[in-house]
Amino acid sequence: MLSHSATRLSCRSSINTASRSAQTFKAFYATIRSLRTPYEPPDPDDVEPSEKDFILSLLRANPSLRDTKSYLASFGPRPLPPQPMAPRPAEIPVQTDKDVTVHLETKPPDIKRAPSPVLASILNPVYRRTALVKIQAPFTDRQLESIARGMVYLEKLGLVSVIVVENDQLPRGDSRERTALVEETMRVVNALEKQGARARPVLGAVVRLGPKPGGECSSEPREYDEPEAHTFPGDLVHIRSALRAGEIPVLPPFALDSFCRSIRVDGNDVIAALVRGMVEAAALDRTSPVGEDSPSSSPDEMDLTPLRLMMITREGGIPSYARQGMPHLLVNLTSEYDYIRDTFDPRWRLSHSTALMNLKLARTCLAYMPPTSSAFMVSHRSPSSLIGNLITNKPALSSSLPHALLQSHRKLTADTPTILRHGLPIRVVRRVDDVDKPKLKDLLEQSFRRQLDDAPFWERMERDLDFVIVAGDYAGAAIVTRERCPMGTSDAIGPLTYLDKFAVRPEHQGNGTVDFLWVALHDETYGLGLPFSANPNGGKEGKGEGRDLVWRSRADNPVNKWYFERSTGHMCQGDWVLFWCDAEARLKTEEGRRGAARGALSYLEDWEVGRLATWSDVVMKIPSSWKPKPQLPAKK
Structure with a gap:
């Protein structure tokens, strides 16, 4: 028989219940299970922050020390160049009446006092990086306002969005489809500007229809699908211009066909082509010699490599069997893609009609993006979650937590985002x-x-x-x-x-x-x-x-x-x-x-x-x- 002190059981409930008072169990052995605890109702104060609650959104992200260091490594202040040591003040001999030479120190007039490191780090701007964003229209004006607020939050933190506007409900081949897509694009631009951002519509096609020349000849097996469109570095001039001017480019899903006609294509093809093209253009910028015509020589130029892929829909994340249809929290695309696709419930094809298409898009895009990048499937109701993903690059709740705890957690809702990693x-x-x-x-x-x-x-x-x-x-x-x-x-x-x-x-x-x-x-x-x-x-x-x-x-x-x-x-x-x-x-x-x-x-x-x-x-x-x-x- 074990002694009382050696067998004392530290009981810990998995869910915060309404009654949190300390309990002492008389049983010699006890097991606490979250399956046996009641459901906790949502906190009525847990609502989306308003425009003035940007700081509150940062606090709700609750980043760890590792998360903060990772964010600062990508977006933090540029390191200051080493300052040359100031020369010692010159000594000027002065002759006095008593033949005593006095040396007066003089400070060179062109040497300024260096600012403090703290002040310099505050005044020095953060690095600006890019994200590809797909807005799955149609949305109401109120919903677009919520989406635009999220884009503005990201821009304040250094992540500038390149937005592609899609509308699957618009019939293909309709005589007004081009006009309707342009109008939808302008609605997004207006929503961004109402939130204080500067946006620019890019209505001309920046991608070309068909696989990239030379790419289809590769004999290496791929674990992703080749994009059905492509772009060259020279095609990105309008996007570069908007980013250089501090504007968010907004594009309709247009592409040039073999006859150089601008036609409507699937928005996912435009996104995939832009991700690949921007990654290749950024690599070219880094290898090009710095000169007057080199983009990397411009102080206003940013790295085009996308760090995030965001798919904003009315559906939210991918439903999961483990959470009775609530969204997946974190998906390992390398090992889970086939299983999620093959076991997708037919009922979900009605409620989440674009989930599998966006899952396929994420796998294609993340194959080109850096290993630290992630894709993000989010509802228009969760603008503040964009901040949490940017700073922590993690889901709202850990996917390895007990299922019963996740199922009854107030943060797990139908609008909880799904994070997708290449894995x-x-x-x-x-x-x-x-x-x-x-x-x-x-x-x-x-x-x-x-x-x-x-x-x-x-x-x-x-x-x-x-x-x-x-x-x-x-x-x-x-x-x-x-x-x-x-x-x-x-x-x-x-x-x-x-x-x-x-x-x-x-x-x-x-x-x-x-x-x-x-x-x-x-x-x-x-x-x-x-x-x-x-x-x-x-x-x-x-x-x-x-x-x-x-x-x-x-x-x-x-x-x-x-x-x-x-x-x-x-x-x-x-x-x-x-x-x-x-x-x-x-x-x-x-x-x-x-x-x-x-x-x-x-x-x-x-x-x-x-x-x-x-x-x-x-x-x-x-x-x-x-x-x-x-x-x-x-x-x-």
């Missing part, structure tokens, strides 16, 4: 022989900043490994083992599913890799058996029985806050904290059975009796994987 492939490896040992070792040592004790670690993996989830080329990994339980307990709770290591390289932290990895871990362990846990990357694809997942962490580990939010419960064990996640399918089955009998789940079910003592006994005996830290020599 990394995720695969499940079940044999040690299939693991790249040098790469995995380097990943663990880079992540934990300790030296791996190779021989005993790999010997243990050969004996106890269940599987390894690998992200990309070992950018991240989750190692799961099957631990033997003492005799007499394994029949009750089965072999212990233990998260031995969860590691992500430092350079991939903050780009979604952590969430991608944890979601795959959920699908293979405690989320297994649920219909939305079909991991198509070598895993069990949702088939099987979910298992409780257990792991431990040092009590002073700064990552523990992240673990607290994702675990079902935790228990302090001296210098360690024991975490666990209950098998969700088992809870849902029991909850349904109790519901039919009008009974509720208790905080201590029969299968939970004694399991914490068993888990603690097993986990605390697992040897360390690291070599001892070298001891500093004692001072004499």
Whole structure:
């Protein structure tokens, strides 16, 4: 029997309920589940900020220190050039009446006092970057006002939008379609100017119909679709001119055909062509010699490389099975694109008619954009969320949080945006022989900043490994083992599913890799058996029985806050904290059975009796994987 202090259970509710008073449970073991907490109604004060609440929108973004550094690296003040050291003041000899020479110091008249670094950083303008924005019209004047306010927010932060206006409800081939698209473009321009921005309509075609010459001859396999239009650097002169003048260019979806006629095309083709063309033009600007005719020599010229792709629609994000039709929060296009497309519910094709087309557009565009870029599917009702995405490059809520917590969170609504990243492939490896040992070792040592004790670690993996989830080329990994339980307990709770290591390289932290990895871990362990846990990357694809997942962490580990939010419960064990996640399918089955009998789940079910003592006994005996830290020599 464990002592009272060693078995004290730190219970933590996953949802902020109306009654937040401290509770003491008399049960010796207790498990807090967000599935058993009531729904929290939305806060009536949580409304979109007005025009005067720009600062409030920044605060609501709640960026971390890493987010702030990343934003400042792209948009922060330019570093000041090193100032030359001022020469020492000259000494002028002056002859006095008593034949005593006095040296007077004089300051050169052309040397000015340098401003303070703080003042210089405030007065120095931020870098301006570009974003491609698709406005999926039609919108009312009030809705356009909300969209324009979001564009103005972004411009204040240094991100200037290049807007393409599309209207799928306008019949193709209609005699008035060109006039209607021009009118829709001018409505967007007027809405921007009413919000204080400067906008310029670019009504001439800047892209050309058809694949780019030479691009179709490439023999390399592509994971994206080739754009149906293209543009050359010289075609971007009107967009460059508008950006140089501090104006937001707004374009209708026109393109030049082979007869040099300006015709209407799909807006997604214009967006894809512009993304590719702007990336190529920016690369050309960087390699061109600086001269009078070089765009990069102009102080008013900005980098044309798009950092964001934004698709503003009436529909919002992509619906998800895991959230009963509420939007996906974060999508890994490399590993999830085919699954989302193939399992898209036919009912969603009516309510989210453009979702799959925009998903395809995001995959094509992000293939050309920098790895740090992201795509953003957002409703016109969420202008302030544009700020949060720009500063943090993250979704409103982490996609790896428990599904029950997300489902009842007041920030998760039908208008919650979906963030799309190019992402990394995720695969499940079940044999040690299939693991790249040098790469995995380097990943663990880079992540934990300790030296791996190779021989005993790999010997243990050969004996106890269940599987390894690998992200990309070992950018991240989750190692799961099957631990033997003492005799007499394994029949009750089965072999212990233990998260031995969860590691992500430092350079991939903050780009979604952590969430991608944890979601795959959920699908293979405690989320297994649920219909939305079909991991198509070598895993069990949702088939099987979910298992409780257990792991431990040092009590002073700064990552523990992240673990607290994702675990079902935790228990302090001296210098360690024991975490666990209950098998969700088992809870849902029991909850349904109790519901039919009008009974509720208790905080201590029969299968939970004694399991914490068993888990603690097993986990605390697992040897360390690291070599001892070298001891500093004692001072004499």
